[in-house]
Amino acid sequence: MTITRAITLRTILDSRGRKTVEAEVRTEHGFGRAAAPGGASTGIYEAAVRDPALAISEAENQVIPHLIGIDSSDQIGVDALLHEIDGTDNFSKIGANLTVSLSLAMAKAAADSRNIPLWQHLGGIFVDYAPRPLGNVIGGGAHASHATEFQEFLVVPTGCESVRDGIFANAQVHATVHDLLKKRGIHAGKGDEGAWAPPISDPDAFGILTEAISLVSDETGFEISPGIDVAASQMYDPESGMYRYRDGTTRSPEEQVTYIADLIDEYDLVYVEDPLHEEDYTGFAALNRETGNRCLICGDDLFVTNTKRIQEGISHGSANCVLIKPNQIGTLTDTCEAIHLAQRHGLETVMSHRSGETEDTTIAHLGCAFQCIFIKTGVVGGERTAKLNELMRIEESIYERK
Numbered sequence: 488m489t490i491t492r493a494i495t496l497r498t499i500l501d502s503r504g505r506k507t508v509e510a511e512v513r514t515e516h517g518f519g520r521a522a523a524p525g526g527a528s529t530g531i532y533e534a535a536v537r538d539p540a541l542a543i544s545e546a547e548n549q550v551i552p553h554l555i556g557i558d559s560s561d562q563i564g565v566d567a568l569l570h571e572i573d574g575t576d577n578f579s580k581i582g583a584n585l586t587v588s589l590s591l592a593m594a595k596a597a598a599d600s601r602n603i604p605l606w607q608h609l610g611g612i613f614v615d616y617a618p619r620p621l622g623n624v625i626g627g628g629a630h631a632s633h634a635t636e637f638q639e640f641l642v643v644p645t646g647c648e649s650v651r652d653g654i655f656a657n658a659q660v661h662a663t664v665h666d667l668l669k670k671r672g673i674h675a676g677k678g679d680e681g682a683w684a685p686p687i688s689d690p691d692a693f694g695i696l697t698e699a700i701s702l703v704s705d706e707t708g709f710e711i712s713p714g715i716d717v718a719a720s721q722m723y724d725p726e727s728g729m730y731r732y733r734d735g736t737t738r739s740p741e742e743q744v745t746y747i748a749d750l751i752d753e754y755d756l757v758y759v760e761d762p763l764h765e766e767d768y769t770g771f772a773a774l775n776r777e778t779g780n781r782c783l784i785c786g787d788d789l790f791v792t793n794t795k796r797i798q799e800g801i802s803h804g805s806a807n808c809v810l811i812k813p814n815q816i817g818t819l820t821d822t823c824e825a826i827h828l829a830q831r832h833g834l835e836t837v838m839s840h841r842s843g844e845t846e847d848t849t850i851a852h853l854g855c856a857f858q859c860i861f862i863k864t865g866v867v868g869g870e871r872t873a874k875l876n877e878l879m880r881i882e883e884s885i886y887e888r889k
C-alpha cells in the first residue's frame with residue numbers, strides 16, 4: 488500500500504521568481520508532493536543547494552531508480568538511502584534542495600496511503616495544539632534594500648485562545664503598521680516575505696511596531712508580543728570582529744550583547760533570533776544567561792537545524808530555542824532528530840519558512856506534528872497564507888478530535 492511506484496521531479500517557480508525543485512511520489516494508493524524553499528540570508532553551515540535543473544537531471548539516473556520500490560512509510564530508511572547515495576555530509580553531491588523535496592513528498596505519500604493527514608501520520612494521537620504564528624510585519628536586511636537594519640520585526644499573538652484568532656490578529660498588525668507609516672508620510676514597498684520594508688531606522692521601526700501592537704491588542708483583547716530576527720551574520724565583519732550597521736555604528740560582540748539585552752527590556756521582546764553571528768556560541772550564551780528567563784533566544788544560522796551544532800549550543804548554553812528549517816539539513820529524519828534533541832534538553836523549537844517559498848504547506852503539518860511552540864511563516868502573501876490557512880484547517884481537526 489505504501490510502496491513507492493513512481494516519482495516525478497520538475498522545476499517550479501518560487502516566490503522570488505526563481506526555479507526550485509518539486510517532487511511527486513506515487514504509491515499504489517497514495518500521492519505526495521513537496522517543493523524545496525530557498526533562503527536569502529543563508530547560514531554558511533547549511534546543507535548544499537544545487538542548481539535545480541542540474542540536480543533533477545542527475546537524479547533521474549542516480550537517485551530515482553534506487554527509490555522505486557522502497558516503502559514510503561519507512562521514512563528513516565528513505566532518508567538513510569538519500570544519505571548513502573549522496574555520500575557527503577552536507578548533500579553537496581545530489582543537493583539538499585533535491586533531497587528535502589523527495590523526503591517530504593515521501594512522507595506525504597505515506598500519509599495519503601494511510602488516508603490520514605501528514606500531521607497525524609507523523610505526530611500520532613497526542614498532538615493537541617497548533618503552534619502560534621510568528622510573523623514578520625516590518626523588515627529589511629537581506630530581504631529588502633533601503634529598509635531596516637534588522638532583518639525582521641516580528642509579532643506573535645501570545646495571548647490568543649485559538650491560532651485562528653492569532654493569525655487574523657497578526658494580519659491586523661500588518662495592516663495597522665501600514666496605516667501608521669502612511670500617517671507619517673512614509674512610503675513602503677514589501678520585502679521578500681511580505682513585510683513592509685520602509686526606509687526607517689530600527690528605533691523608528693520599534694516605535695511603529697509597538698504602537699500597532701497596542702492598537703490591535705486593545706481591539707482583540709489579547710496580548711500580542713514583539714520579536715526580532717537580527718540575522719546578525721549579515722552585519723558581522725569577521726576581519727575586524729565588529730558588527731557594522733549601515734548607519735555607521737559599529738559594535739563589538741560585547742556591545743552587541745548589551746545592545747540586544749537593552750532592546751529586550753525596552754520593548755518587552757519575547758523572541759530574538761540570531762542576535763550574534765553564526766560562529767559565536769559564547770556571545771549567544773552571554774545573552775541567553777542575561778535574558779533567557781524572559782525572552783526566547785533562538786539560533787537559526789547558528790544551528791542550521793544540525794544536531795552537531797545544536798549539541799554544541801546546548802553545551803555552551805547558547806540558546807533556549809532552535810529555529811527549524813527542513814531544507815537547512817535536507818531530510819525529514821534529520822529535521823526530526825534536531826527537534827527531538829532540542830526538546831529533550833528543554834529548548835523550544837520554532838518551525839520556519841524560508842524567504843523564497845512556494846505554496847507548499849508542509850511546514851504547517853510539521854509544526855503541529857512536532858508540537859513546536861511557534862511557526863514562523865510570514866503574515867501575508869499567497870505563499871505565506873497557504874501555510875497559515877492550512878494551519879487553521881489543522882487546528883480545526885485537532886479540536887474536532889478532542
Ligand SMILES: O=C(O)[C@@H](CO)OP(=O)(O)O
Pocket residue numbers: 525526527528529530638680716718787839840841842843
Ligand atoms: O533568516 C530567516 O529566518 C529566514 C526566514 O525568515 O530568511 P532566509 O530564508 O532568507 O534565510
Ligand SMILES: [Mg+2]
Pocket residue numbers: 716718760761787788
Ligand atoms: Mg533567521
